[in-house]
Amino acid sequence: MDISEVRERIVVTADELYNAKGIQAVGMDELRSAAGVSLKKLYGEFPSKSSIVMAVLEHRHQSWTEGLDATVQQARTPRDRLLAIFDYLAGWFCQDSFRGCGFINSFAELGAVSPEVAEYARKHKESFQEYVGRLALEAGAPAYLAPQLAILAEGAQTTAAIAGTSDAAGQARQAAEVLIDAALPAD
Amino acid sequence: MDISEVRERIVVTADELYNAKGIQAVGMDELRSAAGVSLKKLYGEFPSKSSIVMAVLEHRHQSWTEGLDATVQQARTPRDRLLAIFDYLAGWFCQDSFRGCGFINSFAELGAVSPEVAEYARKHKESFQEYVGRLALEAGAPAYLAPQLAILAEGAQTTAAIAGTSDAAGQARQAAEVLIDAALPAD
DNA sequence: TTGCATTGAGAACGAACGTTCTCTACTATG
């Protein structure tokens, strides 16, 4: 078994557990047994729990960004690509494992106590805002539109997480449609 | 010193500490010394930490709701009352102590592990949605507007918290204006 | 086969936490 396979299995398992129960609620022993590795191997791959947390955040960022972009690229027009953001959210919210945005959650849990985590969450959200900004630019929208759509997406995530339903995705999508049509030059 | 004074002081202190550092990062001893009470008194007033957490959530709900309504009631027209929600957020985000919505944070921290906390966060958000719904009804808006505005407000909170700026309040307010004007019968 | 390096299982350790207990000092009443 490859070394990087072990790393990946640890990170993927930790991602699932941290998402399901919260980071602080999952001990190293639970992670160890869920990932099927020895404690020695765990600490051979990662020097500490917080380094696993950071690796999980990187993993989350990558898979979330890729999933979003995959959905967005299926849309044909710039306008539809902006709306596709909310289609991606809708699919995400319907998953049983959905428990809210992992970056919002980790920021809430550890942001006040771990500058690394807070900074990574900030960067993730910043990268999302830039992504929306690029899509909006391609749609010929004014600069103020992208932050508005990003805020809608953020709100949909927390609303869906706490309410336990996926309604917020559709509601945010409809709001986005109004905002986009108000911002785009009529054509 | 009145018994209820002690309770209140404990709750207020716990609210501040939990907000600043996260619930799990604040131990009973830190709370005890910050509130200036003995451990015996602490456990005389509350049977456990989780009961303090629930009392803090109730306190947060009440002060947040009252603060919001106070700002909203200063506005004269129904439309301005809807927009006043975002003025309240703007003022809140500028406070040094602002670290995001306490209900989102406590849900992220404990929601997966404590059904009480998850349920209380759900109820708080539900109550906010109903509040927005009443304001929207008074403005003569269609039913779909209120959830849209609520999602904007949620998104502004998490965006402001993670980004560390208060920009999101103004951005959300402008989006709200567009949504309101699109939804309200022209007059 | 013998000896050495590596690995896994889990015991052990130190710290932190929630909670309870002990002991001392003080207060109030007879």
Add this chain to the structure above:
DNA sequence: CATAGTAGAGAACGTTCGTTCTCAATGCAA
């Protein structure tokens, strides 16, 4: 003044957690 009850300070307890250590088992080279 004497005494019973109360309250505060903090020691103590049991548990959990992150991390390290021990030791036996395994695989491999000579």
